[in-house]
Amino acid sequence: MSQTSETVLEIDLSALEHNYNYLRSKLSPNTKMLGVVKAFAYGSDSVAIAKRLSKIGIDYFAVAYTREGIALRKGGIQKPILVLHPQSTNFEEVIENDLLPNIYSKFTLEAFIETAEKLQLKKYPIHLKINTGLNRLGFDLDEMNWIAETLASTESVKVEGIFSHLAASEDEAERDFTKYQIENYQKALDTLLPQLDFPPIRHLCNTSGIINYPEAHYDMVRTGIGLYGFGNCAEEDKKLKPVGTLKTIISQIHHIKKGESVGYNRGFKAASATKTATLPLGHADGINRIYGKEKTGVLVNGYHAPIIGNVCMDMLMIDISGIDCKEGDEVILFGKEKSAEEFAHNAGTISYELITSISQRVKRKLIN
Template identity: 65%
Template structure:
């Protein structure tokens, strides 16, 4: 085996690449604009604590996770920076408060439940962020609700509005620019109404990675980035400025010679058109290489040559065509990452890089490179 070559399926996480990506994104915003690092879903399939620690050292102002449990794991890992929980459930409010996490309040039900919990615990001015619905129609208060929620907040001394935010639906798609500008205007108006009713200012944040890049006029007080920190900017031009933080590698377990007409894998979806060589790799859909990537839709990299995935992806294994690639059992294979974009790998199968990189199973070993 060559030096530094892997001998098992492994996800390498490069913290130097993370720093490069952070500094590039930071260069696109004003020096006084705060930066929130989104580290939900194991920091986009990698290692949330390792990623958050590095970003904390670099000066990130805030973190965001999807659920309370993710925030608790960061606190257990030693993260002290404020953490916004984007989709908290009322059943977890006790744990959320105990771990000094900031809830996103997105509905009257959640607002009432959180006020009750903070009053029960006799808290004063516990910070919350209000989620505003500007067109994604997923979570958030609609404009007609603002006066009523402002009244509830003004009546309670146990909470305070630290921030208000919304989410752009299509910031990466410039053909939807008119809709995005409409969202920005709506967000501005809703925040102005809230400030008037609450008689207090608060942090405003709207832009995700593509928003940072495409809509500098909408950076407000803070921006949020998740996928960009991991090396993907949603456009080929920006991708050239970024470095993938995670590289999924594996090895060749076995090589077969397949005769013309023989089938490969479950359900016999692939028949050899000629005598060919195949390599079996030790990862499958239980590792995050979902079945959509089979049937020659995409490929892996072996000795800088593309090897198409043939037949159906199995739970723990996948087969690739190596007929024209000189290689041996034990040789290294790159599934995605440096030298092989997760964006192209995913696009070839009709999905997106977000889904691919966040699907890497926790049974795949992680290796931190710093």
Template identity: 65%
Template sequence: MPKARETVLEIDLDALAHNYNYLRSKLHEDVMFMAVVKANGYGSEVVDIARKLVDLGADYFAVAYASEGIALRKAGIETPILVLHPQSVNFEAIIENCLEPSLYSKFVVEEFIKIAEGLKQKNYPVHLKFNTGLNRLGFSEKETALVRDLLQGTEAVKAKSFFSHLAASEDWREREFTLMQIHTLRKLAIKLYDELGYRPLLHICNTSGINNYPKAHFDMVRSGIGLYGFGNDKTEDQKLKPIGTLKTIISQIHHLEKGQSLGYNRAFIAEKPTKTATLPIGHADGINRQYGNGHAGVIVNGKYAPIIGNVCMDMIMINITGIECEEGDEVIIFGGPQHATEFASKGKTISYELITGIAPRVKREIINN
């Protein structure tokens, strides 16, 4: 593997394939796989990720917003795409680009039907989301009759799926709550199947649901974080391969004498002679201020080097006392010897926030394509 010569996020498509195949192996052959690629493929590079997943056999994609789905269509992705949080202003564009919206309230359904009827659509595929306990988006169980009436009142749309979202599928302490969510969705779906006279797809499992609730795989599962190498569990993490490695280089080395300060607000004061390095990455790149002042560190030539002083917009400084290194040497922020979950935990956050927060100005480099 060539050494980094600038700040770069390496995206390993072999690791993506490993994760997809591992998660797929847990499913019955008839269960469909929806790959969640929102937020630029969880902070990676969505077009390359999506193309690889098409090759691997993904049945569906999910994005958060219409613009993300449109970008995939422009890149030539023809796989069905679910838009998880569509806005009514984008409904016409959703139809023009053959995207499939999640409809989660009376207002949203009526607005989409109005647009679909105006565009002379018939049986346009839509996905009905039910709120079974996350209390974010979705129809309540009490609104099942409303959903039925809305669907039966038009020929412009037809339900492609009924789905919900698990709130705590990774937490065994919340198993009773999770089973309640699963039971609620199954119960209302069966009722709607009978009343509508047809059977849309049913899905509720996210990555942790795939691992922990195999009887709830239903017709399709949705995986996001698992595809990118994170299982929300130490055992599962060991079976997955993080696809991203964030690297940078040493810009300059300094030698501080005892009592000298470093960085903004003199946040670091050398208590003894200290060798430091400045790196070209900062909070504008997604390495936020909570990682500074010794809370987290990076890997330099196989050795751990703590981040010292305040994180700057474009730079961080690290303590390399006792580490053999030179200006221009590669530095690993996360990936390889330092799992992103470990790095994130030192900043009191989670891997999701860390990896999706890597700024667009950080170069993405696809490897093992």
């Protein structure tokens, strides 16, 4: 990778391809793969990511909201796109853009049927979400017969897929709960499938489910965080490659005397003479205040430099005492040399939150 002269998020498409191929190797040849590209493809570039995944063989995509699916369509993505959390007010836009709605409640099923019938549609594809224990979105198991009766009363929609979501598939201590969820999902299928006239795509596993529960791969699996280089455990992380590398530069170096302070509210007070550097990114760029006060750090010429004081909106300061560096030198916050998981964990959060928080004002640069 080249040296940067500004704050930039490098997006390594060859790393994405490596991760895709690794996860695909866990599947039988007939199992489809859905790539989750919500939240700007986990903070990167949803259209660029979707284009490369389309090229190398992904079967489906998923986004959280309707406008994310529309952005993919405008970017030229033609693969099926599942909208995981659509709102009824957007159902006409879902249909106009040939998106697949996740129908997760009596209200959304009735509202989507009403919209589809108003537009005189026949067999518009939908996916049904079953609540198997996450208790976030989804039909309860005792609603399966109601779903079947409701679907039998209309020709406007057809069930293309039935899915659920695992709550703790990465956690060995919650293995019994995950098996309980798999059993609940199968119970829902056993009730609903005999009442349908079309065999739907069954999908349950997320990234950790792909790795830990091969018996539950069904017809399709969904992967989000795994595509971007994180396997939810250290062992799997080693087999994946981070797609994003966040870089910046040293704007200015200061020599702080003992007793002097740095930043807002005097968040850092020097116990001894200290050399600091100011970097041109802050909480408006996604490096939140939780990362300040030496909870985590960055790499300067290969050496760890803690973030000191309070992170500002557009700047943060680091302690570079003892590090040979100069203004204009490159600084790495996370990437291949220092993982986003490590950066986030040290501040008490998770890689998902860190990488999806990187602001859209940070320049994206595609490589490979």
